[in-house]
Amino acid sequence: MSNKVIHAIYNDDDVLMDAVKQTRAAHHHIEEVYTPFPVHGLDKAMGLAPTRIAIASFLYGLVGLSVATTMMRFIMIVDWPQDIGGKPSFSYIDNMPAFVPIMFEMTVFFAAHLMVITFYMRSKLWPFKKAENPDVRTTDDHFLMEVGVHGNEDDMVSFFKSTGAVEVKVIEKH
Structure with missing residues (x-):
C-alpha cells in the first residue's frame, strides 16, 4: 500500500489559515503544518485538542x-x-x-x-535528534501543510492550488 502525502507550500500565514479551514471543510485529514513562527489560532483551525x-x-x-x-x-x-x-x-x-x-x-x-x-x-525533542522538517524553507519564510492522499490525487492537487498554495507536491512517505 502506498502512503502518499501532499505538501502544499504557502508564503503567507493568512492564506495558510484560510487553506486550513477550507481543507477541514473539504474533510481532508491534515497530518501536520510546519511554520517558521507560531501562527495564532492555527491549533483551533486544525481542530487540535486543547493542551493540558x-x-x-x-x-x-x-x-x-x-x-x-x-x-x-x-x-x-x-x-x-x-x-x-x-x-x-x-x-x-x-x-x-x-x-x-x-x-x-x-x-x-x-x-x-x-x-x-x-x-x-x-x-520527542531529544538531544541530537535528527530534524523531521520536510522542507528547509519552512524554517525561513514558507508554510507547509502536509495532507494524506485519499481519493483522486489530481483533484486534491488542484484543490490545494485553488487554496492559494504556491507549490503542491505529492510525496511518497516512508
Missing part, C-alpha cells in the same frame, strides 16, 4: 511548594535552629512570613523547569 500543560504546571508548582516547605522546615527548625534578629526558630508557623519568598521562588523554579522537561519529552 497548565494542569501539569500547577501540579509541578505544588511539588515545588512542598519541597520548599519541607526543606525550610528541616533546615531552619529541625536541623539547625538559630535565633536570627531576635526571632527564635521554635516553630515553622511563627517564621513562615520570612519563608514566603523562598516558597514562591521554589514554586516557580519547579514549575518552569519541569514544564520544559515535559514539553521536550512530549514533543
Whole structure:
C-alpha cells in the first residue's frame, strides 16, 4: 500500500489559515503544518485538542511548594535552629512570613523547569535528534501543510492550488 502525502507550500500565514479551514471543510485529514513562527489560532483551525500543560504546571508548582516547605522546615527548625534578629526558630508557623519568598521562588523554579522537561519529552525533542522538517524553507519564510492522499490525487492537487498554495507536491512517505 502506498502512503502518499501532499505538501502544499504557502508564503503567507493568512492564506495558510484560510487553506486550513477550507481543507477541514473539504474533510481532508491534515497530518501536520510546519511554520517558521507560531501562527495564532492555527491549533483551533486544525481542530487540535486543547493542551493540558497548565494542569501539569500547577501540579509541578505544588511539588515545588512542598519541597520548599519541607526543606525550610528541616533546615531552619529541625536541623539547625538559630535565633536570627531576635526571632527564635521554635516553630515553622511563627517564621513562615520570612519563608514566603523562598516558597514562591521554589514554586516557580519547579514549575518552569519541569514544564520544559515535559514539553521536550512530549514533543520527542531529544538531544541530537535528527530534524523531521520536510522542507528547509519552512524554517525561513514558507508554510507547509502536509495532507494524506485519499481519493483522486489530481483533484486534491488542484484543490490545494485553488487554496492559494504556491507549490503542491505529492510525496511518497516512508
